[in-house]
Amino acid sequence: MSDTVRTWRHIQQRYNLIGTKCTTCGELFFPSRVVCPNCRRKGNLEPFQFSGKGKIHTFSVIRSAPDNFKKSAPYAVAVVELEEGAKLTSQLVDCDVEDIEIGRIREDGEDGVISYGYKFKVIK
Incomplete structure (x- = not known):
């Protein structure tokens, strides 16, 4: 799949953190799912907008970056646990x-535009 097609296909979930919620069991999923793995075909999924707030679950600092990211190094990549429980x-x-x-982030704020991936700012 080309990058352009992938970007447009996933624009809602990328820019709005939209996942799904199973109305049968209450489980939340990000990214969106078409079938609830708990309820299977008995599940009923609906769109769910995550708040974008959460905490750093774990992280790693990339000091030796691949060619496309060398200008950004060192940079950090984290597993963020959203307030609603999903991790990304x-x-x-x-x-x-x-x-x-570990444990400190905030939503993207006044100037935040998520571009081709999820980014969070650290709270001090």
Whole structure:
């Protein structure tokens, strides 16, 4: 799938953190699913917008980056646990990688435009 097609196909979930919620069991999923793995065909999924707030579950600092990201190194990639419970992998931005701690992030804020991936800012 080309990058352009992939970008447009996933634009809702990328820019709005839209996943799904099973109305049968209450489980939340991100990214969206078409079938609830718990309820299977008895499940009923509906769109669900996540808040974008959460905490850093774990992270890694990339110091030796691949060619496309060499100008950004060092940078941090984290598993972010959203307040609603879903976890996603994200780049952490606008922070000193030495100051990152597990448990602290905030939503993308006034100037935040998510571009081709999920990014979170660290709270100090």
